[in-house]
Amino acid sequence: MSASETSPLEAWTALQAEAQQRERQRATGHPIQITVGLASCGIAAGGMETQAAFAEAIATQGLPAELRTVGCCGHCYAEPVVIIDHPQSGFPALFYHEVNPGKVHMLVRNFLLGGDPCLEHVMGAMEANDLLPAVNDFARFGLEKRIVMERCGRIDPASIAAYLADGGYGALASALALSPAEIVARITAAGLRGRGGAGYPTGEKWRLAASQSATERHLICNADEGDPGAYMDRTLIESNPHQLIEGMLIAAYAVGASRAKIYIRAEYPLAVSTLEVALAQARQHGLLGDAILGSHFGIEIEIFQGSGAFVCGEETALIRSMEGFRGTPRHRPPYPSVSGLFDAPTVINNVKTLSIVPPIIAKGADWFRGIGTAESPGTAIFSVVGDVTHPGLVEIPMGVTLRHLIFDVCGGIPDQKHFKAAQIGGPSGGCLNETFLDTPIDFDTLAEAGAMMGSGGLVVMNAESCMVDVARFFLEFTQKESCGKCAFCRIGTHHLLTCLEALTKGKAEAGALELLQTLSEDICNGSLCGLGKTAPNPVLTSLRHFAEDYRAHLEQQRCPGLTCRPLIAHYIDLEKCARGCDACVGVCPVAAVFTTSTRKKGIDIDLCIQCGECIAACPPQYDAVRVVSPPALAPRVERPQTDPPKNAEEG
C-alpha cells in the first residue's frame, strides 16, 4: 500500500463500517449469545472445560447459540464467569458465576431449552431492568471507573472486528491527522504519568526522546511485569491487545520511532499468543507495516520474550537483555530517552500507560484531567488479593481512599476479622496500617508514606497476619532477584533477609532492629538501580508502622499474627473436642493427630508442622483447634502408648 488520497480518518471509517457489518451479521445468525471469560485466571478456574461443555451442547443439540470468548472482566473471585444473552426468554443478558460443566448442563437444559434462567445461579443482569438487580448496581462493579479496562471482558480479544466496531483504532486515525508535536502536547496537557511504577510524566519522556537528533528511535512497551502479586498487564494484553497496539502506534508516531518492540515475559504464553494474533490482524487491516491507514507513517511491532528476571523490568536492564547481555542495570544518566537500545533514543512505557493513550487522544486532555487528582490524573489499576471478599482487578480513580477501595469496592474483610495492614506496590512498596485507611491514594501520597504505586499489587491482611513475615517474604524475593552487580543490593539484601529470618524463628539477637534500620537506609541510598533503592521499603515501613510486631518476635519469641510457624503451636481444646469425632485426623499431612485416652483428639507437638489444615477440618460447632504463640503456651497432651505414631503414608 502506498500513501493515497484518502485520509487516515476515511480509511478508518471504511474499516469500521466493514467491521460493524461483520459483527451485526455474526449476531443476527445466532439469537443466543454465550460469552465465557477465558483470560489466564478463567482458564485456571476451569473455563476451558466450561467452554467445551457449551460447545458440545451447542453441537449435539443444534442450539442457535454462538459461543464467544472474552478476557478478564476483573471479577476473578467469581471465575469461571459466563454471560448468557437470550432475548427470546424475556430476560436481559445474565451474568453467571462459577460455572462448571455441571452448571453448563443445567443451564442448557433449563434456560436455553426450557426458558428458566436458574436465577439462584445468577449474579446479576448486565443492564438495568425490572426483574433483577443489575451487576452495575453492585459496589464491586458500579464503584469502579474503567478507562483502561473499559473493554476488557466485553469484547473478544481474538477479534479485531470487535475492537474496530467498538470504535477501536479511531484514536489512531485522528492522531495521524495531528502533528507528532501536537500529540506530545496533548499527552503533556493530560498530565499522564507512567503506570510502570514511578509515575514519571509521559509527555516529558516523549518530548525528550523526540528532541534528540538521531537517525533511529525506538519505542518499547514494558510488559515484563515481575511483581509476584500483580497481573494486570498480562490481563490487559489477554483481554484487549488491540488497545495496546493502538497506543503503541500513536506513541511511535509521536516520538518519531522507527522500531517498536514489546518486551513480554515468556512465562505468559497466552498473552504472547494473543498478541501475535492481534499483530497479524492489524497487519492484514493495514494498521501495521508501511503506510498505516494510508498515511505516510509506517512501523512494525515485534515481540521480544523476556526470560524471567524481575530486574529486567528496570529499563536499563531491559535494554541490556534485549541486546543479548545479562540483564544488569546501568547507571543513569544517560537516560534511555537519550541513549537506550543500541545507543539510540528509546522510549520505554508500561502496558497501562500505552493503553491509556487512545482514550486520551479520543476524548481529550480535559476529560482525562477530570478523573483522579490534580497531580495524578486518571485511574489506577490494583490487583487486590489477600483477605478481601472480592479479590480481583479493580480500576478506580486516583485519589480514592484505601477504605473505600477495600471496604466498599472489594466487599471488606471476610469472616468478621479486623483490618491490620495493606501492602501496596509489591516488593518496592510498603506496609501501611489503619491510620492510612483514609489517605487518598495517588503517586505522591504513597511515596510520602514510604510505599509506592509500583505495579499496583495490593495485599489486604487481617489481624492474623504477621508484618515481619511479610517483610521477610518480599526480601526473600528481592534478594533472589537482585542482579548481583552492586554491593549494597547483592550483599545487603542478603543480610536483611538473614536478620528477618532469624526474627521469624525467634532467634534474632539484640540490636537486630537497629541493624535492620541502618542497613535498610544504606541500601536505599547506596544501590545502583531502583530494585536496590526500593528493596528495603517493606522493611522500613513495617518497622515504622508495626514496631510492636518486631518487638514481640525479638523480645518474647512471639508472633502476634500467629503466622511464623516456628513461633506457634496448634493444640486441641479438650473441653470442646467432641468424643469420637475424627474430622481432623485424616487431613493432617503428617499424622500428628492422635486419640487421647478419653477418645478425644490431641496433637503431637513434635510431629505437627503447623499447617492449620486441622482448623479448617474441625466442624464449626466444635471449633476445638487452637493456635497460640509462643508455643510453650500450648498444653502438652501425651500420646497414649497404645496409639503409636502412624506412618504419614497411611494417614
Place this chain on the structure above:
Amino acid sequence: MLMEMGLDREEIAALATIRSELKEIPAQRRYLIPLLQRVQQALSYLPQAAIQLVAQHLHLSPSEVYGVATFYNQFRFTPPGRHPVRVCMGTACHVKGGDIILEHFERKLEIKEGETTPDREFSIERVACVGCCALAPVALMGDALHGHMMTGKVEGLILRVQIEKEKARREMGDRDER
C-alpha cells in the same frame, strides 16, 4: 562427536535440527536470548553442547553465553522431570500458605525445590505469581493449574500421575505378552 557427550539419541537429533535452523538466524548478539529459548524449547534444558553451538554461531565465547543463560530464571542446565511441579510463591499464595504446599510436595516426592526425582518423573520448582491470585494457593502439575491447594490435594495429584503411569505400564505389558 565429542561435543555431544552425555546426550541421548533424541537430544542429539534435536540439536541437529537446531543446527540446521541456525542458518536462518543472523550472527548477531541480540539473537542470543531468543536462540537459547529456541534450544530450551526443543531440549527442555541447555546442555553444554547446546551452549557451545550457540556460542559458535554468534561468535561469542561459551563463557559469555553461559553467563547470560545463568542470569535468567527460565533457563535450566539439567533436564526437568516428566511432570514438573511448579508451586506458586507469589504474594497472594504466600499469604494463603503456599510454603506449606511446597513443603508437602518436597516431603512426598522426597526431593527439594530445584531437584528432579531419580526416576526423572517429577521435579519441583517455585514460581512467582501465575496470575490467578484469586485461587490461591496455586500449583501447576505440568501445564495444568490447580487452585485452592491443600496438602490432601498434593497427595492426590501425585497419586494420579503414579496411577496413570502404572496403567500405561500394564497396557505395555499386556501388549508385550500378546
Place this chain on the structure above:
Amino acid sequence: MVELIVDGHRMTVPPGQQLLAACLAEGIYIPHLCHLEEAPRPAAACRLCFVEIAGVPAPQPACTIRVASALKVRTDTPAVRRLQRMALRLLLSAHHIDCRRCHANRACALQSIARFLKVGLHPKPLMAIARPDEVDRHHPFIDHYPRRCVLCGRCVRTCRNGNDHPQFSFTGRGIDTVVRHYASNLALDKRCSECRRCVAACPVGALQWRREGAGASESVD
C-alpha cells in the same frame, strides 16, 4: 576547561572528564574497586567512590560524574563515609579473609581501603556469608578464588575490551553471582596465555596465574 574544588583544593579539568579519574590524577584518593580507566561507561558496581557535590542532595559515585560545569565536591562528609564503610563491610562479609595465605597480601585494594576507612577486616554485626569453593580451576591456566572475589568485574571488562571473547564471565545472579570460565576452546586459550591482563586487573587476590599452568600453556602452543 572547567574548575573543580575538591575538599577545598582548586583544580581545572577538561570538560567531560570523569570526576573520579580527575581526583585520582590530582592525588586526591577516593576509595574505588570497579573503576576502569579505559571503560566507555562506568560499572558503578562497587559503590565505594561516593562523594558529595554541592547542590546535589545525596552522595553520588564519583565514577559516574562527567564534569560539565564548575563543581564543588567533598570526599569526606559523614554521609559519604557512612556509605563507604557500609559498602566495605558488606564486601568483607562475603569475603574469606585469609591474608597470610593470599598472594595479594599487602598489594590488595581491600586491605588498603579498609585502612583508609578505618574499618577492621572482620566487620562486626554482619555475619560472614559462606561462598562457593575455595578455588575454581575451570580455566586451563588461571585459578579463580570465588571467596576472595569482590565481583568488581574488572577482569571481565578488561578481557572484553581487549578481546571480543571474554574468557571469564559473571554467572548466576544476586548473591550467587560468581566469575567463571565455562568451557575452553584452543584458539582462545592460546590468546590467554599471551595476555594475562585479567590477572593484572584484579584488585584483590582472586585471580592467579597457575604456576603449574605455565607448563600447560606451552603444551597448547
